[in-house]
Amino acid sequence: MKHLIPLLLIAAPAFAEEPVIENVVITKTGTATYRFSVTISHPDTGWEHYADGWRVLDMDGNELGMRVLHHPHVDEQPFTRSLSGVTIAAGTSEVQVQARDLPAGWNEGTTIVTLPTD
Numbered sequence: 001m002k003h004l005i006p007l008l009l010i011a012a013p014a015f016a017e018e019p020v021i022e023n024v025v026i027t028k029t030g031t032a033t034y035r036f037s038v039t040i041s042h043p044d045t046g047w048e049h050y051a052d053g054w055r056v057l058d059m060d061g062n063e064l065g066m067r068v069l070h071h072p073h074v075d076e077q078p079f080t081r082s083l084s085g086v087t088i089a090a091g092t093s094e095v096q097v098q099a100r101d102l103p104a105g106w107n108e109g110t111t112i113v114t115l116p117t118d
Contacts, residue, residue, distance in 0.1 A: 018099065019099035019107065020040065020042065021039070021054070021099055021111040022039040023038070024113045025037040032089065032090060034088055034115065035085075036056055036065070036083050036086055037082040038067070040054065042101060043077075045072070050071070051099060052069050052102045053066060053068045054069075054081075054099045055100075059112075069081060093114060095112075096113075098111075
């Protein structure tokens with residue numbers, strides 16, 4: 001059993017890197033609706049470790065929309081995926097975007113973005 005611990009420590013750095021939000025493009029699509037195109041980079045290794053989602057949060061941390069990523073992007077880095085129909089309350093000027101990976105879960109940090117005015 002004592003030989004297992006060093007092996008786990010060697011494997012741990014492979015899962016240490018969080019998904020990085022490289023870019024967010026926001027398009028206003030209606031009176032209170034938006035389309036988010038989010039570019040993420042992450043060292044996906046396969047089904048056991050990959051960026052598996054991102055979400056839009058208001059500044060209080062309430063989820064406004066979520067994009068599930070259904071498969072690894074091992075050979076496509078960085079990659080961009082979009083989410084339409086995100087409803088945001090009038091008067092809101094900023095929201096947060098947060099990425100997630102399997103197996104670690106949601107990043108601790110978020111990326112704050114400004115909504116377009118028109």
